[in-house]
Amino acid sequence: MRIFLIASACVLFFCSAFAQNKPKITLDEFFNSTGFSSLELAPDGNSVVIGSERADWDQQIFRKDLWLYRDDGKTGSLTQLTESGHDTDPKWSPDGRWIAFLSDRKSDEDSSDNDDSDTDKSEGVSQLYLISPNGGEAFAITHGEEEVHCFSWSADSKILYFATRNPWTKAQKDEYRERWKDVVQYRTSERGDTIFALDLSTAEANHVSGLVRKKTKAEKQSDVTPGTRAMATSPCRVDEIRTSPDDRKLALMTNPINKREEKFDDYEIYVVDLGGSDAGAVAAARRVTHNQAVEKDLNWANDSRHILFAIDVGDVSGPYRDLQPHLYSVDIENGSVEQWGKDFTGPVDHYGVSSEAVLASARTGTEVQLYSFSQAAQPWHRISNWQGTHELISVAPHATRVAFVYSSLTKPAEVYLADSAADLDHARPITSFNALFAERDLPQGKPYRWKADDGTSVEGMLIYPPGKFEAKNLPMFTFIHGGPADADGNHFEADWYQWGILAASNGWLVFEPNYRGSSGYGDKFLMQIVPQIVSRPGKDILEGVDGLVKDGIADPDHLVIGGYSYGGYMTNWLITQSTRWKAAVTGAGAVEHVGNWGNDDTTFDDAYFLGGRPWEAAQRYHDEAAIFQIDKVRTPTHMVAGADDIRVAVLEDYLLEHALYSLGVANKLLIFPSEGHSLSKNPWHGKIKVREELRWLQKYGGVPAAD
Numbered sequence: 157m158r159i160f161l162i163a164s165a166c167v168l169f170f171c172s173a174f175a176q177n178k179p180k181i182t183l184d185e186f187f188n189s190t191g192f193s194s195l196e197l198a199p200d201g202n203s204v205v206i207g208s209e210r211a212d213w214d215q216q217i218f219r220k221d222l223w224l225y226r227d228d229g230k231t232g233s234l235t236q237l238t239e240s241g242h243d244t245d246p247k248w249s250p251d252g253r254w255i256a257f258l259s260d261r262k263s264d265e266d267s268s269d270n271d272d273s274d275t276d277k278s279e280g281v282s283q284l285y286l287i288s289p290n291g292g293e294a295f296a297i298t299h300g301e302e303e304v305h306c307f308s309w310s311a312d313s314k315i316l317y318f319a320t321r322n323p324w325t326k327a328q329k330d331e332y333r334e335r336w337k338d339v340v341q342y343r344t345s346e347r348g349d350t351i352f353a354l355d356l357s358t359a360e361a362n363h364v365s366g367l368v369r370k371k372t373k374a375e376k377q378s379d380v381t382p383g384t385r386a387m388a389t390s391p392c393r394v395d396e397i398r399t400s401p402d403d404r405k406l407a408l409m410t411n412p413i414n415k416r417e418e419k420f421d422d423y424e425i426y427v428v429d430l431g432g433s434d435a436g437a438v439a440a441a442r443r444v445t446h447n448q449a450v451e452k453d454l455n456w457a458n459d460s461r462h463i464l465f466a467i468d469v470g471d472v473s474g475p476y477r478d479l480q481p482h483l484y485s486v487d488i489e490n491g492s493v494e495q496w497g498k499d500f501t502g503p504v505d506h507y508g509v510s511s512e513a514v515l516a517s518a519r520t521g522t523e524v525q526l527y528s529f530s531q532a533a534q535p536w537h538r539i540s541n542w543q544g545t546h547e548l549i550s551v552a553p554h555a556t557r558v559a560f561v562y563s564s565l566t567k568p569a570e571v572y573l574a575d576s577a578a579d580l581d582h583a584r585p586i587t588s589f590n591a592l593f594a595e596r597d598l599p600q601g602k603p604y605r606w607k608a609d610d611g612t613s614v615e616g617m618l619i620y621p622p623g624k625f626e627a628k629n630l631p632m633f634t635f636i637h638g639g640p641a642d643a644d645g646n647h648f649e650a651d652w653y654q655w656g657i658l659a660a661s662n663g664w665l666v667f668e669p670n671y672r673g674s675s676g677y678g679d680k681f682l683m684q685i686v687p688q689i690v691s692r693p694g695k696d697i698l699e700g701v702d703g704l705v706k707d708g709i710a711d712p713d714h715l716v717i718g719g720y721s722y723g724g725y726m727t728n729w730l731i732t733q734s735t736r737w738k739a740a741v742t743g744a745g746a747v748e749h750v751g752n753w754g755n756d757d758t759t760f761d762d763a764y765f766l767g768g769r770p771w772e773a774a775q776r777y778h779d780e781a782a783i784f785q786i787d788k789v790r791t792p793t794h795m796v797a798g799a800d801d802i803r804v805a806v807l808e809d810y811l812l813e814h815a816l817y818s819l820g821v822a823n824k825l826l827i828f829p830s831e832g833h834s835l836s837k838n839p840w841h842g843k844i845k846v847r848e849e850l851r852w853l854q855k856y857g858g859v860p861a862a863d
Contacts, residue, residue: 178595178596178597179596179597180596180597180622180661181593181596181597181598181657181658181661183658183843183846183847183850185592185593185596186650186655186657186658186846187211187650187651187652187839187842187843187846188210188211188592189210189568189589189590189593189650189651190208190209190210190589190590191208191209191210191569191651192206192207192208192209192547192548192561192569192571193207193208193209193220193244194206194207194244194245194246194548195207195548195549195550195559195560195561195571196246196247196248196255196550197248197550197551197552197555197557197558197559198248198252198289198552199248199250199251199252199552199553199554199555200252200552200554200555201552201555201556201557202226202227202228202555202557203224203225203226203227203252203289204224204225204227204550204559204571204573204586205222205223205224205225205237205246205248205255205289206222206223206224206225206234206571206587207220207221207222207223207243207244207245207246208220208221208222208223208589210589211839211843212241212839213839213840215241216838216839216840217241217837217838217839218836218839219241220241220242220243220244221236221237221238221239221240221241221243222236222237222238222243222246222255222257223235223236223237223587224236224237224255224289225571225573225586225587227573227586232573232586234586234587237255237287237289238257238259238287238294240259240261240294241261242259242260242261242280243257243258243259243261243285243294244257244258244259245257245258245306245307247307247308247309248309249309249313249356250309250310250311250312250313250553251312251313252289253288253289253313254286254287254288254289254313254356255286255287255288255289256284256285256286256307256309256316257284257285257287257294258282258283258284258285258304258307259280259282259283259285259294259296260280260281260282260283260303261280262280263280263283263296263299281300281301281302281303282303282304282305283296283297283298283299283300283303283304284296284297284298284304284307284316284318285297286359286363295363297316297354297359297362297363297381298318298320298354298381298384299379299381300320300323300378300379300380300381301379302320302321302323302379303320303321304318304319304320305318305319305320305321305349305393305394305395306318306319306394306395306396306397307319307397308397308398308399308406309399310399310403311399311400311401311402311403312403313356314355314356314357315353315354315355315356316353316354316356316359317351317352317353317354317387317397317399317406318351318352318354318397319349319350319351319352319390319393319394319395319397319408320349320350320352320379321347321348321349321350321393322347322348322349322350322389323350323378323379323380324378324379325378326378332345343414346413346414347413348389348390348391348392348393348413349389349390349392349393349394350386350388350389350390351386351387351388351389351390351394351397351406351408351428352380352381352384352385352386352387353384353385353387354381354383354384355383358382358383359383361383362381362382362383386438387406387428387430387438387439388406388408388428388438388439388440388441389438389441390408390410390426390441392410392411392412392413392422393410393411393412393413393415394408394409394410394411395409395410395411396408396409396452396453396454398454398455398456398463399456400456400460401456401458401460401553402460403430404429404430404431404460405427405428405429405430405460405488406427406428406430407425407426407427407454407456407463407488408425408426408427408428408441409423409424409425409426409451409452409454409465410422410423410424410425410426411423415757416757416759417450417757417758417759417760418759420447420448420449420470420476420760423449423450423451423470424443424444424445424446424447424451425443425444425445425451425454425463425465425486426441426442426443426444427441427442427444427463427488428440428441428442429442442488444463444486444488444491445472445486445491445493446491447470447471447472447473447493448470448471448474448475448476449467449468449469449470449471449472449476450467450468450469450470450760451465451466451467451468452465452466452467452468452481453465453466453506453507455507455508455509456509457485457509458509458511461487461488461489462485462486462487462488463485463486463488464483464484464485464496464507464509464514465483465484465485465486466481466482466483466484466504466507467479467481467482467484468481469641469758469760469761470760472484472493472495473493476760476764477683477686477764478641478682478683478686478761478764478765479679479682479683480502480503480641480675480676480678480679480682481503481504481505481675482495482496482497482500482503482504483495483496483497483504483507483514483516484496485532494532495532496514496529496532497527497529497532497534497535497536498533499535500518500527500536501520501676501677501678502518502519502520502521502675502676502677502678503518503519503641503675503676504516504517504518505517505518505519505524505547506547506548506549507549508549508550508551509551509553510551510552510553510554510555510556511553511554512530513528513529513530513577514528514529514530515527515528515539515549515551515558515577516528516529516536516549517546517547517548517549517560518536519643519645519675519676520676521603521615521643521645521670521676521677522603522615522617522643522644522645522646522670522676523543523544523545523645523646524544524545524546524547524645524647525538525540525546526538526539526540526546526549526558526560526577526580527539528577539577539578539580540580541580541581542562542564542580542581543564543646544562544563544564544565544567544646544647545562545563545564545645545646545647545648546560546561546562547560547561547562547563547569548560548561551577556575556576556577557573557574557575557576558573558574558576558577558580558583559571559572559573559574559586560572560574560583562583563647563648563649564646564647564648565598565599565600565601565619565646565647565648565657566598566599566600566648567594567648568590568591568593568594568648568650569590569647569648569649570585570586570587570588570589570590571585571586571587572584572585572586573586590648590650593648593650597622597623597661598622598657598661599619599620599621599622599657599660599661599666600619600620600622600625601617601618601619601620601646601660601666602617602618602626603615603616603617603618604616604617604618604667604700604703604704604709606699606700606703607699608672608695608696608699609695609699612672612681612684612696614669614670614671614672614696614699614700615670615677616644616667616668616669616670616700617644617645617646617656617666617667617668617670618665618666618667618668618704618709619656619657619659619660619665619666619668620660620665621660621661621662621663621664621665622660622661624665628708628709629708629709629710629711630664630665630709630710630711631663631664631665631710631711631714631715631716631857631858631859632664632665632666632667632701632704632709632710632711632714632715632716633656633659633664633665633666633667633716633717633718633853633857634667634669634697634700634701634715634716634717634718635656635659635666635667635668635717635718635719635723636668636669636671636697636717636718636719636722636723636726636727637668637670637674637719637722637723638653638719638720638721638722638723638724639673639674639675639721639722640671640673640674640685640693640722641673641674641675641682642674642675642722643670643674643675643676643677644656644668644669644670645670645676651842652835652841652842652843652845652846653720653835653842655846656668658846658850659850659853662850662854662859663859664716664853664857664859665709665710667700667701667704667710669696669697669700671692671693671694671696671697671726672684672685672692672693672696673685673692673693685765686764686765686767687765687766687767687773687776687780688780689725689749689765689766689780690725690726690729690780690782691729691779691780693726694726694729694730694733697726697730698730698733698734701715701736712736713738713858714738714857714858714859715736715737715738715857716737716738716739716740716741716853716856716857717730717731717737717739717740717741717791718740718741718742718849718853719742719743719745720742720743720744720745720796721743721744721745721803721804721833722745723742723743723745724742724743724744724745724746724804725745725746725804726745727740727741727742727745728742728745728746728747728782728812729782731782731789731791731793732782732785732786732788732789733785733788735788735790735791737791738791738792738856738857738858739791739792739793739794739852739853739855739856739857740791740792740793740794741793741794741796741849741852741853742793742794742795742796742812743795743796743797743809743845744796744797744798744801744803744804744808744809744833745804745808745809745812746781746804746805746808747781747782747783747786747808747811747812747815748777748781748782748783748784748808748811749762749766749770749777749780749781750770750777751805751807751808752804752805752808753769753770755802755805755807756802756803756804756805757802757803758803766780782812783811783812783815786812786815786816786819787819789816789819789821790821791821792821792822792823792852792855792856793812793816793821793822793823794823794824794826794848794849794852795809795812795813795823795824795825795826796809796825796826796827796828796845796849797809797825797826797827797828798827798828798831798832798833798834798835798841799827799828799829799830799831800830800831800832801831801832801833802832802833803832803833804833806827809825809827810825813825822856824848824852826844826845826848828841828845
C-alpha cells in the first residue's frame with residue numbers, strides 16, 4: 157500500500173509539473189480558435205463535409221469554409237473544399253456525386269455594373285452552389301438579387317428545390333423605386349417566398365454555357381434563375397425544405413417575413429405534394445401543424461408520412477409557454493403530434509435520422525450526451541460515455557457511421573468519427589484545428605450545487621485558474637449565461653460570448669450559475685422564471701455566491717460579475733441588488749422591458765415571462781426592471797452593444813450608461829458599428845470587447861493581469 161501511495165504521489169507530481177511547464181492561453185491564441193457550424197456525412201458514410209468558422213483578422217470577417225474528410229476505414233485525409241470564406245450549409249446529393257451549399261461570396265454578377273440592384277454591394281447575396289467531392293471549382297446555379305433561404309435535394313438526386321423571396325421583374329423594381337426612392341414601408345413592402353425546382357441537368361448546362369454567369373445587363377429583367385419552375389408559394393418566409401424519402405412531397409418550415417415573433421401562425425410546418433398536379437401549375441402548400449410554438453430542424457421519418465421536428469420556443473400542446481426544445485413528430489395525414497422521449501428531462505440539441513434509429517445530442521445538467529431511440533414511446537438509451545459535450549451529430553441514411561463534435565473543459569472542440577453508434581468510445585478525431593489548446597495549461601472545472609431559499613436544488617460550473625483546482629479563497633467572476641433557456645457546462649468554447657476559460661487563465665475562479673430558467677433540469681425548473689424574470693434567477697445566483705463564500709471557495713473581497721444578452725439582463729439587475737461586486741461587465745442587456753418589448757424580435761417570450769404585454773402587466777414590468785432601482789448601484793460597470801442590435805435594443809445600453817453617468821458611478825460604454833446582437837460582422841469587435849472587459853475586471857476587481 158505504501159508503495160502504491162508513493163507511486164501515485166510521483167505521478168501527481170510529474171503531471172502537475174508537466175502542466176506547470178505549459179504556458180497559459182493568451183488573448184490572441186484564444187481568439188484564433190476554430191468553431192464548427194455544420195457536419196454532413198456522405199450517403200455511404202465514408203466522407204464528411206465540415207463547415208468551419210474562424211476569424212480572418214486581415215479581411216475583418218469571420219471566415220466560413222467547407223472541408224472534406226475522406227476515410228477508407230484505415231486512413232483518412234482532410235482537404236479544404238472551398239476557400240471563399242463565405243460558404244455554409246452543405247448537403248450531399250443522395251447519390252454522393254455532388255455537394256450543394258449556400259454562399260454569399262461576391263460573384264461576377266455582383267461585381268458588374270448593375271444600376272438596377274437594390275442590394276448592398278459590400279456583400280454578396282446568398283446563392284446556391286454546386287461542387288464535386290472529386291475536385292474542381294464550385295459554381296453558382298442560382299442568380300439574382302434575392303437570396304436563397306434554404307434548399308433540398310430530391311431523393312433521386314435529379315432536382316434541387318430552393319426558396320427565395322417572391323422575385324420581381326425589372327418593371328416592378330423600377331416602379332417601386334420611382335415612387336418610394338429609399339423609403340422603407342414597414343410591413344407594407346414585405347413579400348413571401350416562392351419554392352422553385354431546378355433540374356440538375358439544367359444547372360449543369362447553364363454552367364457550361366455560362367448562362368447564369370454571363371447574363372448581360374439588358375438580360376437581367378428578373379431574379380428568376382433560367383430553367384427553374386415555381387412549385388409552390390408561401391405568404392411567409394421559408395427557412396427549411398426537406399424532400400420525403402419517396403420523393404413525392406416537400407416539407408416546409410415557415411418564419412415571419414420580417415423575422416420578428418409576432419404571430420404564431422407565421423411559424424408552422426407545411427407539405428407540398430409534388431405529384432398529381434397539372435404540368436406547370438403552382439401547388440398549394442398544405443398546413444400540417446397548428447400550435448403556439450416555433451418549430452425547427454425538420455426531418456422526414458423513413459415512412460414518408462411523419463415529419464420529425466424540434467421546437468425552439470413555445471409548446472405544441474396548448475397555449476404558449478416556454479419549454480425546453482423537445483423532439484416531436486407530426487402525422488401529415490391526420491395532423492396528430494407526438495412527443496418523443498416524454499420522460500427525458502433535458503432539451504434536444506441536435507438529432508439525425510438513420511434507417512435504423514434516431515440519434516440525438518441532449519443535455520442533462522452540465523453534460524450533453526448522445527442518445528439512441530427508434531420509437532416515440534421508447535426510453536432514450538445513452539450511447540456515449542465521454543464526459544463533456546457532444547454536438548452537431550450527423551448520421552447517414554444507409555450507413556452505420558456517426559460524426560459529431562466533442563469537447564470538454566480540458567479538451568478543445570474537434571470533429572470525431574465513429575464506425576457505429578455502438579462504438580462511440582472508439583471514435584477518432586478527424587480534425588485538429590484547435591490542437592494548440594492541447595499544448596496550453598487549461599483550467600479544470602467541476603459542477604457546484606446549492607439550495608435556493610425555496611428548497612430547490614440549483615447547479616452551476618466552477619472553472620478554476622490553471623494550477624489551482626479546488627483551491628480556496630479565490631477571487632471570483634460570476635459569469636452569467638444568456639438565453640435564459642441556455643445552460644453552462646463541461647464544454648470548450650473560445651469566443652467573445654463564452655470566455656470563461658480565458659477569464660480563469662487570467663486568475664479568476666469562474667462561477668457559471670444555471671439559474672431558474674436554464675435548460676437541462678426539466679421543464680418545471682425552466683418555467684419557474686415566470687413571472688419573476690430577473691428577481692427569481694437573481695436570488696438563485698446570489699444564494700450560489702453566498703454558498704461559495706461560506707464554503708471558503710470564493711474570496712468575498714474580490715467578487716466581480718458579468719454576462720451578455722440575458723446574462724446582461726441579470727448583471728444589470730444584480731448590481732442593483734448588492735454592493736458586493738467590485739466590478740461588472742455587461743453587454744446587450746435590458747434595464748427595462750417596455751421599450752425592449754416593442755423593439756425585440758423575440759417578443760413571444762418577453763410577454764410570457766412577465767405575464768402579459770406592457771399594458772396587461774404594468775406593475776410587473778416596473779418591479780422587474782433594473783432602471784427603477786438604479787440609484788442603488790455602486791459597482792464600476794463596463795458596457796458593450798452592437799449599434800444595430802434589435803434583439804436587445806441598443807437604447808437599453810445608452811439608458812444604462814446615462815443613468816450611471818448621472819449618478820457618478822464609474823462606467824464605460826463601447827458601441828460596435830454595424831453589429832447586431834451576435835457580433836458576427838467583424839471579429840475585432842469581439843476581441844476588443846473581451847480585452848477591455850478583462851482589463852476592467854483587473855482594474856476594479858483587484859486581480860493582476862496574467863503573465
